[in-house]
Amino acid sequence: MKRNIYVFVMIFFSMLTFAQKTVSGKITDEDGEAVPSASVTIEEPGKDAILAYGITNSKGEYKVTFTSSESNVDLKVKAFNQKPLTKQISNSDQTLSFKMQSETTEIKEVQLKTKMITARGDTISYDLKAFDSKNDRTLADVMKKIPGIEVNADGSILYQGNAINKFYVNGKDLMEGGYGTINNSLPKDAVQKVEVLENHQPVKILQDKVPSDQAAINIKLKNSVTMTGRGEVGSGFGAPWLWNVKLTPMFFGQKSQWVVNYKTNNMGEQVENEGNILAFGSRFEGRRINASQNDWLNVENASTPNLPVKRYLMNSVHYLSANYLTNIDKKKEWELKANANYTNNAVERESYSETNYFATPERPASKVTQNIFNNFYTDKAKGELIFTKNAKKGFFKNTTSFSQFWNADRGVVDRTDPINNRHGEEAIESPTTSFQNSLSTIIPWKEKMVNVMSFINYQTDRQTLDVSPASYLAIPGFIPTSADFVRQNLRLKTFEANHSANIGFSTKGWTFTPEVGFNFKTTNLVSDLSNIITIPSSDPNDPVTPVSAYSNDLKYTTATPYGSVGVNYKSEAWMLYANFPVNSNNIKAEDPMRQVSKEVNKVTFEPSIFAQYTFASFWKASVNANINNNFGEINSAYSGFLMTSPNGINAMDINNPIPQNNNKSAGTRLEYRNPLNNLFFNVNYRYSDAKRNLISNPRINEAGYTIMQYIEQDNHIINNGYSAEVGKYFPKFKTNASVSYSNNTSKSDAFLDNASYTNKNNSQSYGIKFNNTYFSWMSIDYNASISRTKQTSQGGVNSNAARKGFTHNLGVFFYPIENHTVGFNWDQVNTNAGDQKYNNGFYDLSYQFSWSKKKIDFELKWMNIANKKVFETYDINTTNISYTRIQLRPSQVMFTVKFNFK
Template sequence: MKKNISLFLMLFFTVLTFAQKTISGKITDDDGVAIPSASVTIEEPGKDAILAYAITNSKGEYKVTFTSAESNVDLKVKAFNQKPLTKQINNSDQTLNFKMQSEATEIKEVQLKTKMITARGDTISYDLKAFNSKNDRTLADVMKKIPGIEVNTDGTILYQGNAINKFYVNGKDLMEGGYGTINNSLPKDAVQKVEVLENHQPVKILQDKVPSDQAAINIKLKNSVTMTGRGEVGTGFGDPWLWNVKLTPMFFGQKSQWVVNYKTNNMGEQVENEGNILAFGNRFEGKRINASQNDWLNVENASTPNLPVKRYLMNSVHYLSANYLTNIDKKKEWELKANANYTNNAVNRESYSQTDYFATSNQPASRVTQNIFNNFYTDKAKGELIFTKNAKKGFFKNTTSFSQYWNADRGIVDRTDGNSSRHGEEAIESPTSSFQNSLSTIIPWNEKMINVQSYINYQTDKQTLEVSPASYLQIPGFMTATPSDIARQNMRLKTFEANHSANLGFSAKGWTFTPEVGFNFKTTDLVTDLSNIRAIPSTNPNIPNPKPESYSNDLKYTTATPYGSLGVNYKSESWMIYANLPVNSNNIKAEDPLRLVSKSVNKVTFEPNIFAQYSFASFWKASLTGNISNNFGEVNTAYSGFLMTSPNGINAMDATNPIPQNNTKSGGTRIEYRNPLNNLFFNLNYRLSDVKRNLISSPVRNEAGYTTVKYLEQDNHTKNNGFSGEVGKYFPKFKTNASVSYSNNTSTSDAYQNDKSYESKNNSQSVGFKFNNTYFSWMSVDYNFTISRTKQTNTSETPELNNINSRNGFNHNLGVFFYPIENHTIGFNWDQVNSSAGTQKYNNGFYDLSYQFSWAKKKIDFELKWMNIANKKVFETYDINAQSISYTRIQLRPSQVMFTVKFNFK
């Protein structure tokens, strides 16, 4: 392992240092006047391949860096109304100035042509027309086909494999990271181009002082004032009657922008996630989170398949959102943003599972079957108010948000284990209230900057889980029910968190230093009560029977962390370095006197985070990262009274166990290439980590398949290393975009099972391919597939724990659209998901057929779509792991037919 890392790092630094040369100078005309926007390219003699390029600035100056093993290279200069110039030069560092001769260009006809991909500085621009097909309607449809850009299933946009940090429309951040609504509903015809802003620092006062390794997306519209949007209204036949409504009007002006969005359907579209924050900006903007519930308690959940959500989601959803931005001063430096959304969603889910547990020295082999039917009900609302000033001479941002949940879940379970069968009805009510306020301001002071940040969060979670009849909870050798119809678990969590910091930044010769002091505080109160069940009396005199207080908790968990840190940043044309070097004083305390819980940790830690990136030869970037972090657990690691987190598990921590202490060391390297001149993008990544823990879990399974988890105080490690790479290229001649990706990840960890230790090693590999083609006027094709393999190896001195299990998978999606007559489209979609483990193989195929007529004059589409033509009603899968073999059958959406009218608002 160490040899591989050393070899990789040696190759990495060899790439950085081998034959790098820099040529600079000035381009002028015959009269000595500077020529801006002239292109300077470096090529190897006799080869039609550009090694590097540069564009002259307003003073006619250029600088180009390249790598070549040749002794001589060709330098070419081109500019409008100037005679092209070519000169062979030595492969060495030098300064070269050129005078170009005027040469008027005779234009025989007026024809405007736009390059598909252009680059200027850190901005790469994509002409949307070059990548769309006749069937595309929205921005998201086209974004998925652009080389170097990927759109995940949750809507997250990746550039060169990394998530973006900002999403702008005409330079304004209306959505504050929740850009899914615009991406899915902005008509492609309103967009002029998509810009990738590499190394984007969103805080203007920090630009050229504090670098960033993340990219941003800016959507440049055709008009500076645009009223647009997208709508769909559909109905269909199925069981039950189907509907689908999407109404998303938008306005983008120079002073204000707004988006209103209402979507409802019962046909399996997961529209409620469009409001999630996908891009979190820069740490100097303050802290923003996707507010969520502390859902400790759950009914037993039916399984979900590895399929597109539309294949199995039985839903009835209503999602309403509104986003508004306006400038509130004449200089347009201050912005007010108001965002709100509301979700009402009901989901049904059903699955059957049969699990065969292997025999161990403590337990014989056993079989457990379960049939689970669920109803999940989501009611939530969120409001957010943001004041922002983002100017070269100062920064201010205050974000206030409030979230409220009124969720409820239901479960009906039939369970068979051993010789017993049980029927249980489960219900949970879980209201949650959450309030956050985040403030960050940067004030210039002479040549320095003062940054003050404050974050406050208060959240209450109240959950009540009921199981009827209580006898369903009989767990052999552990718990039994009292004579009662209902077993009930009550839980309440109150959490208060406050983070405050101040730093002073000053710059010198490209370096910026930011010393900072801060104080982080968090306290959580946990109150629980478990009623109508009792422990089976122990026959072992050394194991005391539980006392009445064992069925409740009243725990206070507090973390106080004062810290001091030094930020170091450097930026030049080639180098970008930033590091944060904090020293933290961690003070953690957990107290529940009645349960005899009294734990504390007082420890000083040094947790550096370092990043370095080097740009060379115009198209290349190489980077190294490293960090050390510590985690000391949360309130869920400290309670000792029984807690029914689910009807199939009643848990308690050992009061004598110390507070967990987890130390993580990680590092990685990355090489990236993006060449807009030949439409080629690729990246290679390697990362490794080592997590050291002071506690190790030791699960013990009984014959009914229930598992009791206890923790042992013993140092243990989990080590991970992974490699990934992706290559993507657009072929203009064939109107084809293609990419290939590969990943290989290995995790090795110490583990316990039934009081026996073993080493568990998991290796997962995957190969992916994406392809889309619009070469033919009568057809377009989108195709992607993934081949995966997972192998688990358990090694122990105990023979019963030694085993090797593997699982193979193949997923592919094919979308073919035919255009036999103008304005008529016939579409075919094929989803295939295959899995195999041992001798068991399951193939799951799904087919859709559609016909669309486009009323071109009114920009209205009429679509008739038949989904799941084969009427496949269940998904089957087979899994093997260290302790068991499982067969699962999951209910799917049946065949359905939809008629939809789609239109633009303008």
């Protein structure tokens, strides 16, 4: 396989470099003065298509690289107040200089056929008016139609299939990665254009020294000082009384910016994720994380369907956030940012399932049915304070954040299995406190740069899981006592510190960054399982530990001093960054009560490399590879019993070593983005091999309850995946269309009930999407995908399962009369497994009247017209066949008033 990758990469780059030619030179005017910002394009004779283009610098110099099979090509030069020049040249490397004649003319940028997309260097600009339709109201509505850009429901943005690293408004990063609120609520009328900043390095002192392959988004508003925002107030009826309120005022000035956001609804809209960190910037900015709980304990969860969230989410959510940015010095180099948000959310969920387990040598075939009803309660708050200086002569950033969770989950389960019929009530209380501080500073020292980084994280998790009555449990090897309930208590205390220092040397496009650092993490686990006892086993190989082993008091420590060398290079065509770290890994797990004392002391070399080549103006080709090692966490080191869920108990064998996982991966990517003819596409391939020294060996009894065990044995998980996407905007038809394909294959070693087997999964998907605003009386948005999945198991477990799926969403809007809109939405999800087929269709109808003078919309919407109340699906898996029926939101009608704040 490694040889195949090597051959693939060699052929790949051979194709890229075939027949590439470079033309360079200087453009001057009649007086011999340099002509800056002149556009130089290469075209094939007789064809209205640009092969490559370049722009002259301040000295009038240009350089254009192109690929063509023609013997001659046309070189065209255009510049402001100069007469356009065309010359046919040979298809060869050459240096050509030109003298232009004066002529009154007007040309702003490299613009051909249309001004909707323009390019200058690494910046691609989109005129928002060229892509919007009459029904669009927010920035996200329009951005979904821009070629090369994807927008998800939470407002997150992908460019050419990859996440962006920054989101700016008028050049300022107010949201620090949590930009979903602005994207979903900024009125489109306030925006002049959207800029994609390719290869964006957000730390100014590192620009032209440490390259980046990620893109950023900058939103240019029409006015330098803008007070705007979006609001909605709605009410309706379905099962309960419905409400939906969204109030998001915004201010963007030259010195300060702020956004205040309050959203609440019980109509199935998931608004609380908009504040998540979606873009993480550069590693030199320090470390930022989305604080989350260590959810070790769980109630049994009802299933969720493969549907848009609004179809099944029974919620009652309140989400409040505020973001503020201000410059605190006259030079506007120092910024203070304060961010805070609060979420209160209650969710109901219900599902019914029938699971038929296959027979194995250890147990007969069996059938288990479950009806699960859940209540999930989320109560969390977060505050963040950020000081930043981002200037060409220095960088400083300190981020302090605090998060508090007061979450609780409930479950009511009715279960029928071959052993008994049982009713259980389950409850979790899980408060969490989290504190982080991240500091990074870069100080210029003569011609060098000194960077110091520090990250500190402290978190406590308390979780209590109660299952009542105790007789609900039927876990193999365990019996409840006569108590009314079984209780699992758990407490985790985690402290993490990462400190490093490096110095950067730059010469002729190369930057070398030697670095030393120390990473330290310690976690204390204290747990106790009460009101349950073990059944003595006659099997000498059974890993069940003594009856007293219901508690853990484990300390898990990782200390890793390291040294590394970073190598970066950037030129007009090439970009390279690599890191060569040597880590001294020292891991220790100690639990005197359980007689656990394990440790690993190992030195590892974990290189990573990325190289990108830009050619013929519109093409990019890249390769990447890395090796990393993972030594597990505390959740793989404890040996006392831990009931992580009412349907399973986990315990590691006391004799098992600390997990050691070695991961190797390599990938390549070919990308084309031509803003001149509105065409974008990318092709990707990735291979990975994960080697592990422990393998899971779950034991499932006929009632469907599980004990998770682990066996010491080398095993692999191998993944191969490739994908392609092509998108184009057709200005003549006002249509943006794209098609995509992906194919992923994984092969892994596995165990089940002490039986060894090999598991292979292949999944393929085909996608198409387009939107059209050609007709003044109608607009269309359409997305569809077809998926095929095949799973094969061979060895101790033999199975062969296939699954097919089809999903699509159609949105059609009609504009029969000025200011009147009629909309129709259709979601379709079909599944096919074995001889079972399920078709799930959902339909919505809306009418909207726009009071254009006041910019107010009045909308009446009827959702789930067919009143479909359940979602059905059928799955064939390695161990079982399951049928699931999930409760959905009923038909509901909403009346909403939508408006801009200004």
